[in-house]
Amino acid sequence: MLYLADVTESKHTDLGEFIRQQRERANLSLRRLAERAGVSNPYLSQIERGIRKPSAEILKRISRALEISAETLYTRAGLIEGDRSTPTVLEAVDADPRLTARQKQVLLDLYMALVEAGAEAEGTSDEPTRRET
Numbered sequence: 001m002l003y004l005a006d007v008t009e010s011k012h013t014d015l016g017e018f019i020r021q022q023r024e025r026a027n028l029s030l031r032r033l034a035e036r037a038g039v040s041n042p043y044l045s046q047i048e049r050g051i052r053k054p055s056a057e058i059l060k061r062i063s064r065a066l067e068i069s070a071e072t073l074y075t076r077a078g079l080i081e082g083d084r085s086t087p088t089v090l091e092a093v094d095a096d097p098r099l100t101a102r103q104k105q106v107l108l109d110l111y112m113a114l115v116e117a118g119a120e121a122e123g124t125s126d127e128p129t130r131r132e133t
Helices: 004-025 030-037 041-048 056-066 070-077 089-095 101-122
Strands: none
Touching (some): 004 041, 004 056, 004 070, 030 056, 041 056, 089 101
């Protein structure tokens, strides 16, 4: 039987692991992501290892630095309920065992290029952010 503390710890670890994966996909060092997000290097390291539970504001900063939606991190942190029946593009690509790590990266890079091209075509003035569907 899982106790509440076990579930909470698991969510923190899952969140930290997800942030680490996103950081690596963006080819950012821990130090560089910390700088971009405006948090300390040790604090970000503790988040990635599941030791610290970041606030919604910190998650928002990290999401901006990683160019992913804040809602994705909020859901992973258990701050909001998410519809887990439909995986995001990232989750679908990441979960496919038939793809190598390099193939996954190429697919995600192509996806981001298409999202950015779509934003430019729509004439949005905001910097494009990584969207997950």
